Amino acid sequence: MKERLFRSSLGPNGIVQGEVKEGDGVNSDFMVDVSNFPEDPGLYDLTLLILQGPTGYYANSMEINGSNAELYSYLNDTPPTPQAGRIEIQSFKILSLYGPPLIFTKLESYGGFPPPE
Numbered sequence: 001m002k003e004r005l006f007r008s009s010l011g012p013n014g015i016v017q018g019e020v021k022e023g024d025g026v027n028s029d030f031m032v033d034v035s036n037f038p039e040d041p042g043l044y045d046l047t048l049l050i051l052q053g054p055t056g057y058y059a060n061s062m063e064i065n066g067s068n069a070e071l072y073s074y075l076n077d078t079p080p081t082p083q084a085g086r087i088e089i090q091s092f093k094i095l096s097l098y099g100p101p102l103i104f105t106k107l108e109s110y111g112g113f114p115p116p117e
Contacts (some may be wrong), residue, residue, distance in 0.1 A: 026038040037064045038096070046092040056082025058107050072102045080107030087111065091096055 038044065058080050062069045065070060074080065082088060088112045095102040 005040045018041050027057075029057050031061040031063060032059045032092075033063045033070055035065060037094075041097050044094040044096065046094060048090040050082075050088045050090060051090055052082060053082055056086070056088070058082045058088070059092075059105070062092070062103060064094075064101060067100075068075055069101055069112075071105055073104045075104075075106035080105075082107065085112050095101045 032046070032048070034046070041106070042080070062071060066084070080090070088107055089110070090105060090107045093104040095104075
């Protein structure tokens, strides 16, 4: 599986802000590690573009500024089922008020893509 994020990098260990980088070699569901997350209350978006390999994986946990963050809700209360060989977008809505953030996530699957040569 390869991942690419604009202005952030995603690899098997999560996200580091401020870079563009591809990651590969993910062989299980993974944690997104967000650093420098704003302390101000608000609603924030985070999107992962995932080019799935022979087996599909997704972010099933998140850490924000060094603290575990619970994925509060999946779309329709159903954990996603990643699809092999497809382009998938996992999006997060992070609602930060005055306590631990509430995190909502969904995974959308689109058409397949040709394997890299």
